[in-house]
Amino acid sequence: MKRIALFILTNLAVMVVLGIVVNVLGLNRFITANGLSVSGLLGFSLVFGFGGAIISLLISKPMAKWTTGAQVINGSNDPNHVWIVQTVQRFAEKAGIGMPEVAVYDGPPNAFATGAFKNSSLVAVSTGLLTSMTREEVDAVIGHEVAHIANGDMVTMTLIQGVMNTFVVFLSRVVGYVVDKIILRNTSDGPGIGYYVTTIVMDILLGFVAAIIVAWFSRQREYRADAGAAQLMGRRQPMINALARLGGLDPGEMPKALQSMGISSRPSGLMALFSTHPPIEERIRRLQQAQG
Numbered sequence: 001m002k003r004i005a006l007f008i009l010t011n012l013a014v015m016v017v018l019g020i021v022v023n024v025l026g027l028n029r030f031i032t033a034n035g036l037s038v039s040g041l042l043g044f045s046l047v048f049g050f051g052g053a054i055i056s057l058l059i060s061k062p063m064a065k066w067t068t069g070a071q072v073i074n075g076s077n078d079p080n081h082v083w084i085v086q087t088v089q090r091f092a093e094k095a096g097i098g099m100p101e102v103a104v105y106d107g108p109p110n111a112f113a114t115g116a117f118k119n120s121s122l123v124a125v126s127t128g129l130l131t132s133m134t135r136e137e138v139d140a141v142i143g144h145e146v147a148h149i150a151n152g153d154m155v156t157m158t159l160i161q162g163v164m165n166t167f168v169v170f171l172s173r174v175v176g177y178v179v180d181k182i183i184l185r186n187t188s189d190g191p192g193i194g195y196y197v198t199t200i201v202m203d204i205l206l207g208f209v210a211a212i213i214v215a216w217f218s219r220q221r222e223y224r225a226d227a228g229a230a231q232l233m234g235r236r237q238p239m240i241n242a243l244a245r246l247g248g249l250d251p252g253e254m255p256k257a258l259q260s261m262g263i264s265s266r267p268s269g270l271m272a273l274f275s276t277h278p279p280i281e282e283r284i285r286r287l288q289q290a291q292g
Helices: 002-024 038-058 060-068 079-095 127-132 135-150 153-183 193-233 237-247 256-261 269-274 280-291
Strands: 101-105 111-114 122-126
Touching: 038 060, 038 153, 060 101, 060 111, 060 122, 079 101, 079 135, 079 193, 101 127, 111 135, 111 153, 122 127, 122 135, 127 135, 135 153, 135 193, 135 237, 153 193, 193 237, 193 269, 193 280, 237 280
Parallel strands: 101 122
Antiparallel strands: 111 122
16 A cells, blocks of 8 residues: 555656646647647657656655665675675676665565666565575576666666657647647637547557557566676576576566566566566577577
8 A cells, every 4th residue: 555655646746846847837838829839849748758757767766665665785784685785796896887775675576676877776676586596596686687777777768768758748739739620620729628638548549559669678678687697697597597486486566666677577468568578488588599
């Protein structure tokens, strides 16, 4: 319940902030008596498209801690914690990034990395992962998450999401304007009901298309992070073993905002188009082919 409430409140806060910004800048007045202001609409679309994505990125690390209840273990004297931190540090140095915060959270087998910048990120592993895998397999999973950070995946995903958001907001309002003014011949200065209905419908339809594109890109990230983990460890077999182990475990449901940064998920059917992770079997196959 806490995770859902925080997610909803965060999104509401982002929308309020963006609403204030577009009103202050006057970007919400793109339909005038003279027609559609393309530059005004583009500014509006950019603010809403990239604004939400960038704000989400900037608050990703504290949100991850709040939603998962992750406890930072840097500086802990617990032997298991020391091992995890040292593993992250070793991989971070090899990857050429700053030392991330390291955390552990209670939950089924999974792990994630997040943070706005390479040198101030967070790597978190679940208690389920630590108790169900060998140390070498956990090392591989940690290497996978460090590879995400080194590849700049959080920022890249934000840019992709921002572009898609901008595309959805801009095109849906252009189509809404065409339907309202040209097809339905609304002659009033402001937008009519046709504009609002069409915009809502197009937001939904184009939102699905954008989600499929973002999910496809995210799946490619996972292949690169798997290969990155193998490179950090010096061999691919530990990552293959870790993936095989995950294939027989329930990765659990992560908070929506963190799903794309986890190590594992289980897409099936049409939902595979919207999955941020490829099938475990395909990930193993690609690593094995690369090994040969």
